Amino acid sequence: MGDEDAGKVLEIIREFANVGSGNAATALAALLDMELVNEVTSCNMLPLSQVAQWLGGEQQVVAGVYTQLCGDLRSGVLVVLPEASAIMMLEHMTKEKVDLASLSAIQVSALREVGNICLCWYLVAVSRLIDTDLIPAPPDATVDLLGAVLDLPLATLGVSVDTVIAVHTVFKAYEGEFDGYFLLLPEQQMLKVILDKMGDSLK
Amino acid sequence: MIEPRLVGIAQLAVAKAPEQLCCLGLGSCIAVFMYDGHLRMGGVVHALLPKAPDKMTADSETKYANTGIRRLQRELISRGVKKERIRVKLVGGAQMFPNIDLNMKDIGADNHHAARETLKELGILVVAEDVLGRHGRSAFFNLEDGHVLIKAAFSPDKTI
Numbered sequence A: 001m002g003d004e005d006a007g008k009v010l011e012i013i014r015e016f017a018n019v020g021s022g023n024a025a026t027a028l029a030a031l032l033d034m035e036l037v038n039e040v041t042s043c044n045m046l047p048l049s050q051v052a053q054w055l056g057g058e059q060q061v062v063a064g065v066y067t068q069l070c071g072d073l074r075s076g077v078l079v080v081l082p083e084a085s086a087i088m089m090l091e092h093m094t095k096e097k098v099d100l101a102s103l104s105a106i107q108v109s110a111l112r113e114v115g116n117i118c119l120c121w122y123l124v125a126v127s128r129l130i131d132t133d134l135i136p137a138p139p140d141a142t143v144d145l146l147g148a149v150l151d152l153p154l155a156t157l158g159v160s161v162d163t164v165i166a167v168h169t170v171f172k173a174y175e176g177e178f179d180g181y182f183l184l185l186p187e188q189q190m191l192k193v194i195l196d197k198m199g200d201s202l203k
Numbered sequence B: 001m002i003e004p005r006l007v008g009i010a011q012l013a014v015a016k017a018p019e020q021l022c023c024l025g026l027g028s029c030i031a032v033f034m035y036d037g038h039l040r041m042g043g044v045v046h047a048l049l050p051k052a053p054d055k056m057t058a059d060s061e062t063k064y065a066n067t068g069i070r071r072l073q074r075e076l077i078s079r080g081v082k083k084e085r086i087r088v089k090l091v092g093g094a095q096m097f098p099n100i101d102l103n104m105k106d107i108g109a110d111n112h113h114a115a116r117e118t119l120k121e122l123g124i125l126v127v128a129e130d131v132l133g134r135h136g137r138s139a140f141f142n143l144e145d146g147h148v149l150i151k152a153a154f155s156p157d158k159t160i
Helices: A003-032 A048-054 A083-094 A105-130 A146-155 A188-198 B058-063 B065-078 B107-122
Strands: A036-038 A042-047 A061-068 A075-082 A140-145 A163-173 A179-186 B012-016 B020-026 B030-036 B041-047 B087-092 B125-131 B137-142 B148-151
Touching: A003 A036, A003 A042, A003 A083, A003 A105, A003 A163, A003 A179, A003 A188, A042 A048, A048 A146, A048 A163, A061 A083, A061 A105, A061 A146, A075 A083, A075 A105, A075 A146, A083 A105, A105 A140, A105 A188, A140 A146, A140 B020, A146 A179, A146 B020, A146 B107, A179 A188, B012 B020, B012 B065, B020 B030, B020 B041, B020 B087, B030 B065, B030 B107, B030 B137, B041 B058, B041 B065, B058 B065, B065 B107, B087 B107, B087 B137, B087 B148, B107 B125, B125 B148
Parallel strands: B087 B125
Antiparallel strands: A036 A163, A042 A163, A061 A075, A061 A140, A075 A179, A163 A179, B012 B041, B020 B137, B030 B041, B030 B087, B137 B148
């Protein structure tokens, strides 16, 4: 892929993720009863070893909710919340004190539900965009080092991939006390469909 | 103190004391640390997947446990390490999202299994490991004595 083509591909994927994350952030805002804004989506083509550093480093403790698509098109979407935001959100939802080191079953369930809602609204928006049905599998959540959270999403991209396209959209509360991001890792087949369906509009 | 050199996913590194190597945030990935105490030299491969496909370039060897381990052994031997002196420690292979139903099942356990199998084939001794479970680990490899310090998000540090 030439530089110019790569630039075009990233531009299309960015547009795709913007639409999805905009819808997801609206749903999350309603759930949390606060106003959220999305920052500009950034998109990059990276070797596997660089993804965690691009997101701020392997050692940060984060809450990660991961879901995979289970239809013909496979891809993973990860919702990532920094420690403080995860605590704030869980305390708001469960009305109890939260210790990330020992989450109760109901708190993990709440985290998964947040991922579920975000992901479904993300998919509703983008499936219209590419006129394709996208079927999510139930999500799972964990709180751990960012590097560890990323391993499975990267591993599921398949054996043939050495460079990944990572798309990252930050959402923030106006007041600034809550933030996080959506990370989309489109697998090859998914990428092809996105480019086929959306490529024309950008020429 | 010397800043440890970071070895990311699908990377391999070889070093000699007083240098240090580290792999940060290991989840389902497996880090294979090899050490020769006589030369105080060693290395690590940070593998993402258990087994390499039939067709692949040499650049991708370090992404897989089976080919990465062989490559690391070759790199060490080419620097004068004796095969019989190599001792191995394994870190990682956790299951971070146990409720995600994937075709590939538990990839952390698969990584660990593939590493063990390959090391057995090569006749290399595994002297210690901190593997499996459901949490991430950061591993710091001290080439002075071959110890690996393991840090997790919510549990106390330990050394193997």
